[in-house]
Amino acid sequence: EKEDLKAYTTLTKSLKSEFSMVFEKCTMKGESHNQLHNFLIPINDLFEPLASSDLKECQESYDKLNKHLKVYQTYFK
Numbered sequence: 001e002k003e004d005l006k007a008y009t010t011l012t013k014s015l016k017s018e019f020s021m022v023f024e025k026c027t028m029k030g031e032s033h034n035q036l037h038n039f040l041i042p043i044n045d046l047f048e049p050l051a052s053s054d055l056k057e058c059q060e061s062y063d064k065l066n067k068h069l070k071v072y073q074t075y076f077k
């Protein structure tokens with residue numbers, strides 16, 4: 001629903017909840033732990049524009065988020 005501001009708000013709330021849970025339940029240690037967190041931190045920066053009242057800003061943030069998530073398998077198995 002890329003044309004619906006409410007959908008972006010709902011998505012952002014859900015993503016923030018899941019994002020927090022990942023950090024709360026993280027049991028990884030060492031360098032892999034650090035690298036995972038380095039990958040995740042930029043996602044947090046996309047939440048504010050994803051919940052914007054500007055539809056274009058929401059759409060751009062959504063596209064950036066999807067692009068970022070697609071590279072996950074490049075770095076992690």
